[in-house]
Amino acid sequence: MVAIRSIETAVPATVIRQSEFRDLLTGQPGYGRLGRRLVGAAFDASAIETRHTVIEEFGDGAGPADPAFLDRESGAILVPGTGARNDAYVRASRPLIVDAARKALAAAPDLDPSDVTHVVTVSCTGFSAPGPDYVLVRELGLRPSAQRYHLGFLGCYGAFPALRAAEQFCRADPDAVVLVVSVELCSLHVHLDDDPDTIVAASVFADGAAAALVTARPAPSGVALLDLDAFETTVIPEGETAMAWSIGDRGFDMVLSSYVPRIVEQHVGDALEPLLERDPEIRGALAAGLAPAEAIDRWAVHPGGRSILDRVQTALGLSDEQVDDSRSVLRDYGNMSSATVLFVLRRLLHPAGREPEAGAEAVIVERELVGAGAGAGGVADMGAALPAAPAIIPPASTPAQDARPERICAMAFGPGLTVETALLTRRLSDGR
Template sequence: MTVYVRSLETAVPATKLIQAEARDVFAAQPGLSRLGSRLVATCFDSAAIETRFTAVDELTNAFRSDDPQFYDPDSGLLLNPSTKVRNDIFAREATKLFVEASAAAVKACPDLNLLDITHLVTVSCTGFFNPGPDYKIVRELGLDPSVQRYHLGFMGCYAAFPALRAAKLFCEADPDAVVLVVCAELCSLHVRTSNDPDTIMGSALFADGAAAAIVTANPAAEETALLQLDHFETVLTPVGEDSMAWNIGDHGFEMVLGNYVPHIIDDHIVGALQPLLAREPGLQALPYTGIRHWAIHPGGRSILDKVQARLGLTDEQLIPAREVLRNYGNMSSATVLFVLRHILGQDSEPGDERICSMAFGPGLTVETALLTKLRQAPPAARNPAETRQQELLQEFPVA
């Protein structure tokens, strides 16, 4: 049974961070050591990021508050709110992104009735609340109250793949299933000033964003579908358990992103791809000429560099990943869906176009997917860098 992605839409908060400005704020913090100051400059400048988006309005100098919690622009000090303060903001602001991305994905399927959606899969690793985002989407969009809801929490940057794989399984088990998959992450909630290299790297890389897709196996969907979901695989590398992690601290979530991660990926990426590419003859040997598009999760510039060099990919094939990194940063689980949306927006050539996609996360886990691009996506419902898509929020208001 063939399973299709009918729509794939993205959303970001309204507040844009300029990388150079954020660097100067972090570099000016009084508690930094001389080495810490150098690390801030190096990490921010070498990240290959120009802009990012955040749900924390006060992280910009233009915002003024009588009771700042994250950043005081008058003193230039980064503050250190508790995990509860950060999570309370997540519950409020993540709901907006979950609903906005979901509404955009539904609107991109004009023949779809909201009551047709049978399953809902939500994804996030940057906060918790209950009733959770799955409940909020059902209520705010007006989905059938009996829709089957599943939340994948705290998996990390690769979690979009388990979500899409679950959607594929639901559709294969029930030909009438229509699955809404939504990833939303507010990584910027957990930034802080520190001399710790992992914390500095996280502050230089991570951002906020959301993406949503409609997945179905209905044969009629082939006429308008954007993607075909072919195969998924999961591989744990033999080393790296301590090199990438995401833990809960008293002042937000704490990231471990060791500088050895790109080397682990360099050593094991070819082996991690083999179970996926072995599914189809002709795709198993370098330089993988049967695959035109590569949707790589841009965990960081050095990770993309290692993947490109090891797999022999062209600069053109890495444009989607590098463009997303430059314009949006690393939005954890939502990021690879932004990369896929970029690929779908490129001009299509006659015939099917294969896509190999991959993301990396704690473990060290490598999630891979083999997809088929069926047609070029229509222009995005909005340019996330410019507007909050007010018409969707008016149609699906958030309480």
């Protein structure tokens, strides 16, 4: 069975608190009275507390000597061109993807970098050639013959085509090991505008990276896995103009209509049906009268925003517990586009309560940011503060907690309006 063996994440060291960034924006002379009111409303309703950014001058520290995004003296947000923003993307994305990928490899100690046969990278917030796929081969010491693929400009659902491709590679070659890495630096494209779409985007999007190892090779006994059972994709034509991502002169421009949550609520049930019909067990449960929320244990809903989560929860009748991981990621990190659902899936792979102690993940993040100090590109360097692998590998869960495999449904939404869905099973390896 093709499965995700590990998922690890990386975030920039600079943290922006939602309330402070709201106040920074409302103080900008580029906003009129209506714009300031919209900023306050969007930020206060976001259900986000903190986000991470590669723009160091947005943080509490001194920042760079020659800041490109904020004039420290006047407090004015600057407006660099698209080229300067993309240059920042190239510089800052590289240490993030390497950090996440190294941790993903360390979390599967029976696999070596030389075992990786394919690299699939995902990003919609910048471009370069050679790109992130090349950087990973070089920096991680992967075999030069590793096949490389980059999926660009897909939007928030980009991790799904990447995982689907990885699953197909492993199905074709059971000895394959695929490294999937997503990196999104959304904050680089912030700019001032009274347009509600731009304001909503400024209130939710953030920066982060995530890496997953996918293989059909047997895992050591007791290791938690996420089997990749099925994938589906569909397009909602009604939303074609409601969500879009294009290249502008002042960075990339986001169209994010306020109608998107309503469109998702109306169509998410129909979009999910083909996926659920592919699984005999779930199909039987639905035929017996169970709702999807009853037939599937846990849900990884891409937290595009609070309204998206609210509408999906209402449409599918999900419990608060079933969307708690999605809401927690939104609260702590914001919307990191394609990387976000991998943050959610990592929490489902290693659920709270099955870690060594409550809040262990938060302690790791805090130690990354404060105890270790920032390394190149503003990425916190764990090496000085934490042992490389033991600190990031959760211990085996207790037998009672993991006796029954758990079915998981993951979904994300993006331009088109595209809906990507996947069925997974969390289980413990039997070593075969």
